[in-house]
Amino acid sequence: MKPRLFSTLRCLRHENPLGLPRSGAPPQIPRMQRGLPQKRSIRNVKKVIAVSSAKGGVGKSTIAVNLALSFARSGHRTGILDTDIFGPSIPTLLNLSGEPRLSPNNQLIPLSNYGLKSMSMGYLIPEESPVAWRGLMVMKALQQLLHEVDWGGLDILVLDLPPGTGDVQLTITQQVNLDGAIIISTPQDLSLKDATKGVSLFRKVNVPLLGLVSNMSSFICPNCSTLHPIFGPPDHIAEMCRKYDLRLLGELPLHPKICEDADRGKPTVVAEPDGERAKVFAAIAGTVGELIGLEK
Numbered sequence: 517m518k519p520r521l522f523s524t525l526r527c528l529r530h531e532n533p534l535g536l537p538r539s540g541a542p543p544q545i546p547r548m549q550r551g552l553p554q555k556r557s558i559r560n561v562k563k564v565i566a567v568s569s570a571k572g573g574v575g576k577s578t579i580a581v582n583l584a585l586s587f588a589r590s591g592h593r594t595g596i597l598d599t600d601i602f603g604p605s606i607p608t609l610l611n612l613s614g615e616p617r618l619s620p621n622n623q624l625i626p627l628s629n630y631g632l633k634s635m636s637m638g639y640l641i642p643e644e645s646p647v648a649w650r651g652l653m654v655m656k657a658l659q660q661l662l663h664e665v666d667w668g669g670l671d672i673l674v675l676d677l678p679p680g681t682g683d684v685q686l687t688i689t690q691q692v693n694l695d696g697a698i699i700i701s702t703p704q705d706l707s708l709k710d711a712t713k714g715v716s717l718f719r720k721v722n723v724p725l726l727g728l729v730s731n732m733s734s735f736i737c738p739n740c741s742t743l744h745p746i747f748g749p750p751d752h753i754a755e756m757c758r759k760y761d762l763r764l765l766g767e768l769p770l771h772p773k774i775c776e777d778a779d780r781g782k783p784t785v786v787a788e789p790d791g792e793r794a795k796v797f798a799a800i801a802g803t804v805g806e807l808i809g810l811e812k
C-alpha cells in the first residue's frame with residue numbers, strides 16, 4: 517500500500533474536526549454514562565507501562581526508549597508509544613521518520629528500529645511544524661495513537677508520557693489498563709516536587725507505581741573521577757522514596773554519552789550494549805519485568 521497520512525488525522529487537520537457525518541442520518545448521540553470512563557486494553561498487547569514525571573527535561577523519553585530497548589534485547593516483543601503530542605522525541609531517539617503505512621483495516625503500522633516497534637505523532641506531521649491544537653483535537657489524536665495502531669502482538673508496550681498532569685495523563689491513566697507506572701526524577705528539589713504530583717496522580721487513579729528512577733543523579737569527572745552531585749544530593753531521592761513508599765529502581769549518572777547517543781538516534785543500550793549504563797537499564801527492565809509479571 518502507498519504511504520498516506522492517517523485518514524482521521526487528515527480529517528482533524530483540514531476537513532472535519534469533529535469527525536461528524538457530512539450528510540445523511542444525523543449524528544448518533546451516545547447514551548450518557550455515569551462515573552469514570554471504562555478502562556480499555558490495548559489490542560494485542562500483553563503488558564503496558566507508563567514512564568512519567570510531571571516535569572519536562574528530566575529524561576523520561578531517554579529512559580523510556582532505553583528501557584524499551586532493554587526489554588527487546590532480552591527477547592520480548594516490545595513497542596514504544598510516544599504520547600507527547602506537542603513534543604515527540606521518539607523519532608529522533610530511534611532515528612526514524614516518514615509516514616506510517618495503514619493496514620488493510622485502517623490501523624497505523626508502527627515504524628521499527630533496533631528490534632523495537634514505535635509510534636509517534638512525530639511520524640504524522642512534518643518535523644518542523646508545531647502542533648497548534650486545542651484539547652479536543654489532541655484527545656482525538658491520542659485516542660488514535662492508543663487504539664488504532666496495529667502492534668501485531670507485543671509482550672510489552674512502553675508509553676512515553678509528556679510532562680504535566682493534564683489531559684493526556686488523565687486520559688491515559690483513566691482509559692488504559694496500565695500494568696504500572698515508573699516515575700523519573702533528578703535529585704533536584706524542583707524536579708522532586710513535580711514528581712510528587714505524578715505519584716499522587718497515579719495513586720488517585722489506582723495505577724500501580726513500580727518505582728522511581730533517579731536520572732542525572734551524579735556526574736563523575738572524566739579527569740579526576742570525583743563525583744559531583746550536580747542536581748543535588750542523592751539522599752533527596754532516598755528521602756522521597758521513603759516518604760512516598762516508592763522503590764528506587766535504579767540511578768543513572770549525568771553522562772555526556774547518554775545525551776550524544778540520544779541525539780544521533782542510537783540510544784545507549786544499542787550504542788554501548790555491554791557498557792555500565794546499558795547494564796543499569798537492563799537491571800531496571802529486569803526488576804520492572806518481575807514486578808508486572810512479564811513472561812520470559
Ligand SMILES: Nc1ncnc2c1ncn2[C@@H]1O[C@H](COP(=O)(O)OP(=O)(O)O)[C@@H](O)[C@H]1O
Nearest residue numbers: 572573574575576577578769770771774775778
Ligand atoms: N542521564 C543523562 N545524562 C546526560 N544527558 C541526559 C541524561 N538523561 C537525559 N539526558 C538529556 O536530557 C535532555 C532531556 O531528556 P528527555 O529524555 O528529552 O527528557 P523528557 O522526556 O523528560 O523531557 C535530552 O537532551 C537528553 O539527551
Ligand SMILES: [Mg+2]
Nearest residue numbers: 576577600605
Ligand atoms: Mg519527552
